[in-house]
Amino acid sequence: MHVAVIGSGVVGVCTAYFLAEAGHQVVVVERHGNVAEEASYGNAGVIAPGYVTPWAAPGMPGKILSCVFKSEAPLLFKPTLDPALWRWMRRWLSECELERYRINKARMQRVAFYSSDIQRQMREHYQLDYEQNRGYLQLFRSARDIQMAQPAIGLLMENEVPHRMVDADEARSIEPALDRKTALAGGLYLPQDESGNCPLFTKQLKSIAQSIGVEFQFNCNVRSIRSETRGVTLQHDNGASHVDAVVLAAGVDSAQLLAALGIDVPLYPIKGYSATASIKNFEDAPLAALMDESYKVAITRLGSRIRIAGTAELGSRALTLRDAALRTLMKVGNDWFPDAANYNIASFWCGARPMLPDGAPLLGATPIKDIYLNIGHGSSGWAMAAGSGKILADLVSGYDAEIDMDGLTLARYDQAS
Numbered sequence: 001m002h003v004a005v006i007g008s009g010v011v012g013v014c015t016a017y018f019l020a021e022a023g024h025q026v027v028v029v030e031r032h033g034n035v036a037e038e039a040s041y042g043n044a045g046v047i048a049p050g051y052v053t054p055w056a057a058p059g060m061p062g063k064i065l066s067c068v069f070k071s072e073a074p075l076l077f078k079p080t081l082d083p084a085l086w087r088w089m090r091r092w093l094s095e096c097e098l099e100r101y102r103i104n105k106a107r108m109q110r111v112a113f114y115s116s117d118i119q120r121q122m123r124e125h126y127q128l129d130y131e132q133n134r135g136y137l138q139l140f141r142s143a144r145d146i147q148m149a150q151p152a153i154g155l156l157m158e159n160e161v162p163h164r165m166v167d168a169d170e171a172r173s174i175e176p177a178l179d180r181k182t183a184l185a186g187g188l189y190l191p192q193d194e195s196g197n198c199p200l201f202t203k204q205l206k207s208i209a210q211s212i213g214v215e216f217q218f219n220c221n222v223r224s225i226r227s228e229t230r231g232v233t234l235q236h237d238n239g240a241s242h243v244d245a246v247v248l249a250a251g252v253d254s255a256q257l258l259a260a261l262g263i264d265v266p267l268y269p270i271k272g273y274s275a276t277a278s279i280k281n282f283e284d285a286p287l288a289a290l291m292d293e294s295y296k297v298a299i300t301r302l303g304s305r306i307r308i309a310g311t312a313e314l315g316s317r318a319l320t321l322r323d324a325a326l327r328t329l330m331k332v333g334n335d336w337f338p339d340a341a342n343y344n345i346a347s348f349w350c351g352a353r354p355m356l357p358d359g360a361p362l363l364g365a366t367p368i369k370d371i372y373l374n375i376g377h378g379s380s381g382w383a384m385a386a387g388s389g390k391i392l393a394d395l396v397s398g399y400d401a402e403i404d405m406d407g408l409t410l411a412r413y414d415q416a417s
C-alpha cells in the first residue's frame, strides 16, 4: 500500500519506519525542514515504562490549586476563555479518582513496556547510540511527597516492576553528586528504566527509514485530509497527494485536522519547558536520569550535557518562554547539581505535550476508512513511540497488534469507558 504519515516527530518517524519495514511505500509529510522539531525536540528524555503516569491522578487537583500563587511551581495555570481548555479540564477532573487513575495508568504502561522492548530490539539491531543511560531515580523532598507517590508505588508492586525505596544516603550513592544542602526525604529507584536523546534517535531512525525507501517531504504543511471512494487525498503546500491510507501523527495539531473530518478528540497542548547546558564539572554532574517529584522536573544526563525539563502550563497555546517556568528549572538544577553547569547560560526551550485528559494515546483506525491515528502521547511520547509505531504498522497491514488494544482506541470516547 502507499501510506502517508503526517508529522515527523518521534511518533511519526517510528510509524514510517515500521510501515516501510512491513513492505509499504511510505511518504512522511512534515511542515518543518527536519524531523523532531516540535514536542520531540527538547523533552526530558526519560523512558520509564514502570513509572509512566497519567496526569490525572489522585491529589493532582489540590496540587494545581496550591501552586497558583507560587513563584516557582511545577504547574502554571493561565485561565482563558478557550472552551476547549474548560472541556479538557472537566474531563481531566473526572479522571483523577483512584479507580480511573489505575485503569488509565495500566493502559499507558501496556504501551510503554511494549515500546521499551521494541526500542531495545531496534537499538541492538542497528547498534544505535543516542546518549542512552540506564537507571531512574525519583527524589522526594518531604515525607508528604513520599505519601503522594504511594498509589504509584503500590502499582509498581502489583505490576512486579523492579524498584526499591531508598533513603537519602542510598540515593546519594546512586547519584554521588547530589548536593547535600538540599533536603532529601528519600527516593525511589527504578534500575531498568532509561533515558536518551529523543531528537538524536529520531534523526538516526530517519536515515534508516530513508535507506529502506521512506520518502520525506519537508516544509510541507498538510491543510486537509479527504477520504475518497478509494484511498485518501491530502491537500498540502505542494498541491495534492493521493494515497491508499493515512496515519495522522501530527502531535497537538492533529485535533484540528480531525475536527475538519467531524472527529472530535479532547486533545489539548500542555506546555512544558527545558534547559540544556554543557557540563563544566563532570564530577559534579548526574550519571543518569532523575526526577524531582516535588517540582515534577526531570534532570537528565545527555552525553556531555545536562537537561532539566518539566513544568506544565495549562491555558497557553503560544510557544513563548515564560520566566516563572525557567526560574523553576534553574532552581531545581541549582538545588541538586549546583556545580555541574552554568544554568544561566543554558539553551531554553518550550514545547507542547499532546495531552488527552485520561492519559493513554489514541492508536489505530478512525470511523473514516483508511484514516488512522497515532496521537495523544502526552508526557510519555518518547517512551511510547517505538511501540506505537509498530502497532500502527501492524494495524494498517491488517494484522492484530501484539498487545491488547482495549482502551487505546477512539472507541474509549464513544463508550466513555
Ligand SMILES: Cc1cc2nc3c(=O)[nH]c(=O)nc-3n(C[C@H](O)[C@H](O)[C@H](O)COP(=O)(O)OP(=O)(O)OC[C@H]3O[C@@H](n4cnc5c(N)ncnc54)[C@H](O)[C@@H]3O)c2cc1C
Pocket (backbone or CB within 6 Å): 006, 007, 008, 009, 010, 011, 012, 029, 030, 031, 032, 035, 036, 037, 038, 039, 040, 041, 042, 043, 044, 045, 046, 047, 220, 221, 222, 223, 249, 250, 251, 252, 253, 254, 271, 272, 273, 274, 298, 309, 310, 350, 351, 352, 353, 354, 375, 376, 377, 378, 379, 380, 381, 382, 383, 384
Ligand atoms: C518539557 C517536556 C518534557 C517531556 N519529557 C518527556 C520524557 O521525559 N519522556 C517522554 O516519553 N516524553 C516526554 N515528553 C513528551 C514527548 O516529548 C511527546 O509526547 C512526544 O514528543 C510527542 O511526539 P509526536 O511525534 O506525537 O509529536 P511532535 O514531536 O510534536 O511531532 C508532531 C509533528 O507533526 C508536524 N505537524 C503538525 N501538523 C502538521 C501539518 N498540518 N502538516 C505537516 N506536519 C504537521 C509537526 O510539525 C511536528 O513535527 C515531554 C514533553 C515536553 C514538552
